[in-house]
Amino acid sequence: MIVNFGRSSALGEIRSFSLALCVEGHYNCAAMATANKIVYAVFGAGALLYGLVTLVAPAVLMSEAARSFPFTHIMREQGAAGVFIGLMFFWCIPNYERRRSVHYLLMVFAFLLAAIHWFDFFAGHLRWLSPLYNSVPFTVLLVMAALSRRLGSSSDSARQS
Helix, strand or coil, rough: CCEEEEEECCCEEEEEEEEEEEEEEEEEEEHHHHEEEHHHHHHHHHHHHHHHHHHHCCCHHCHHHCCCHHHHHHHHHHHHHHHHHHHHHCCCCHHHHHHHHHHHHHHHHHHHHHHHHHHHCCCCCCCCHHHHHHHHHHHHHHHHHHHHHHHHHHHCCCCCH
């Protein structure tokens, strides 16, 4: 798969660069690692931002938190979990070679989050968009894991040839 991003310069020429995940039938390890690290950074920033806002001002996200101490307490606990999840995403960046088990645990978390939203959708409590966008992290992490496993097996076979 090759993804091209183009941009026009002042001279009217188009400059493009490719994120090449496949070069001559073999996966490009460096490009895949860069793409994965970008995903970890984006998800980590989102989780950390959510966690910090929830810890500091839970009523900003849910107005009911201003009226109920138990709800505020639960929201702050959820914020602490968000901070932890964000830090785990960021941990995967410098520890890329050792990330596999953490990646799978992040997949379990993302799956459970998506499952909660799908269950509530089918129970009639949520609109259809909520489970869709809450399924994105799990889907992205699943694709990353599948491509990384395929990359690992193709690089192993290339070393043996």
